[in-house]
Amino acid sequence: MEGEEPPLKIAIIGFGNFGKFIAKGLQRQGHVVLATSRSDYTTYCREHRIQFSRSMDAICEEKPDVWLICSSILSTENVVRSIPFHKLKPNTIFADVLSVKQFPRNLFLDVLPPEFGIVCTHPMFGPESGKDGWAGLPFVFEPVRIAHGSLQARNCQRFLSIFEHEGCRMVQMSCEEHDRHAAGSQFITHTIGRILSQLKLESTPINTKGYETLLKLTENTVSDSFDLYYGLFVYNVNAKEQIENLERAFDSVKQKLFGRLHELLIKQMVERVPLAVDGSSERRRMEDSKVSAPYFLPRAEAMMDLSSLRRAR
Numbered sequence: 067m068e069g070e071e072p073p074l075k076i077a078i079i080g081f082g083n084f085g086k087f088i089a090k091g092l093q094r095q096g097h098v099v100l101a102t103s104r105s106d107y108t109t110y111c112r113e114h115r116i117q118f119s120r121s122m123d124a125i126c127e128e129k130p131d132v133w134l135i136c137s138s139i140l141s142t143e144n145v146v147r148s149i150p151f152h153k154l155k156p157n158t159i160f161a162d163v164l165s166v167k168q169f170p171r172n173l174f175l176d177v178l179p180p181e182f183g184i185v186c187t188h189p190m191f192g193p194e195s196g197k198d199g200w201a202g203l204p205f206v207f208e209p210v211r212i213a214h215g216s217l218q219a220r221n222c223q224r225f226l227s228i229f230e231h232e233g234c235r236m237v238q239m240s241c242e243e244h245d246r247h248a249a250g251s252q253f254i255t256h257t258i259g260r261i262l263s264q265l266k267l268e269s270t271p272i273n274t275k276g277y278e279t280l281l282k283l284t285e286n287t288v289s290d291s292f293d294l295y296y297g298l299f300v301y302n303v304n305a306k307e308q309i310e311n312l313e314r315a316f317d318s319v320k321q322k323l324f325g326r327l328h329e330l331l332i333k334q335m336v337e338r339v340p341l342a343v344d345g346s347s348e349r350r351r352m353e354d355s356k357v358s359a360p361y362f363l364p365r366a367e368a369m370m371d372l373s374s375l376r377r378a379r
């Protein structure tokens with residue numbers, strides 16, 4: 067039956083980094099891709115068999131079955147409001163790929179004519195993580211408003227099956243639940259990547275596996291636009307709480323480190339607790355008290371001895 071049906075006509079709005087990337091999957095599954103965007107992608111589209119026009123009207127004339135919003139989170143409201151809905155056919159489906167979900171769902175429900183279908187999606191991968199194929203990568207979706215038993219329902223099913231056939235792990239989830247999970251996972255990941263990028267980390271001759279992971283995370287995070295990251299922060303109601311959680315967690319780790327160091331120095335300076343240079347008495351003390359992570363400070367005299375040695379050289 068699938069083979070007898072004509073391919074879906076899918077119009078992508080926002081043909082940037084992600085729009086171009088997702089177009090490849092839609093084409094691999096045999097569908098017709100049209101595109102419109104703020105910038106001019108005529109040459110790229112000509113080379114990739116995609117009909118491109120910066121004029122929204124020209125794309126509307128083609129009566130696409132599905133409109134797929136791939137614009138930045140920040141620009142989406144203006145972009146969607148500028149579509150001449152009256153030029154579209156009544157069974158049209160609107161889908162989006164925004165990395166936040168409650169915002170586009172509410173926007174669609176607010177501005178789209180009631181006869182248009184709505185399916186909100188978030189492919190949890192991008193040009194970097196999905197460059198070798200989409201198999202096993204999570205695809206979150208929520209059919210928000212689809213007329214049952216209609217052509218719209220059939221087209222929605224065919225649209226979702228594109229990702230299924232690409233091997234994605236299909237996860238049906240409400241937009242609220244998505245935003246809760248994404249703030250605690252994706253937003254934290256992006257934030258840590260952005261923080262690390264401030265440190266200007268460099269590869270060393272003795273990289274551990276963990277450090278390699280951090281370098282990769284930093285590289286991946288900063289390859290996404292800052293608009294995308296800012297959108298995750300502003301348009302996910304759970305993101306601010308996560309920033310505060312991160313700050314508290316960092317403070318608590320710092321407090322643990324400096325608290326223990328402070329305790330030890332006070333013991334040494336005020337109570338004059340002897341700390342053996344070879345650590346044997348301290349080690350015994352810790353074995354007795356079952357302290358798991360040993361730490362040894364050299365005695366002040368021993369440090370002086372070492373410095374006089376260095377001077378003598």
Ligand SMILES: NC(=O)c1ccc[n+]([C@@H]2O[C@H](COP(=O)([O-])OP(=O)(O)OC[C@H]3O[C@@H](n4cnc5c(N)ncnc54)[C@H](OP(=O)(O)O)[C@@H]3O)[C@@H](O)[C@H]2O)c1
Pocket residue numbers: 079080081082083084085103104105106136137138139141145163164165166188189190191192193290291293294
């Ligand atoms: N990158 C990823 O890994 C990934 C993964 C899943 C979902 N997404 C989602 O995909 C969407 C696109 O992401 P992206 O990575 O391509 O980068 P982005 O910076 O979030 O969005 C770039 C796109 O937004 C358009 N745009 C930006 N400002 C605009 C404005 N003022 N008016 C009209 N259009 C404007 C750009 O159009 P022009 O190119 O024509 O200037 C381009 O198509 C986002 O909603 C993002 O959340 C991204």
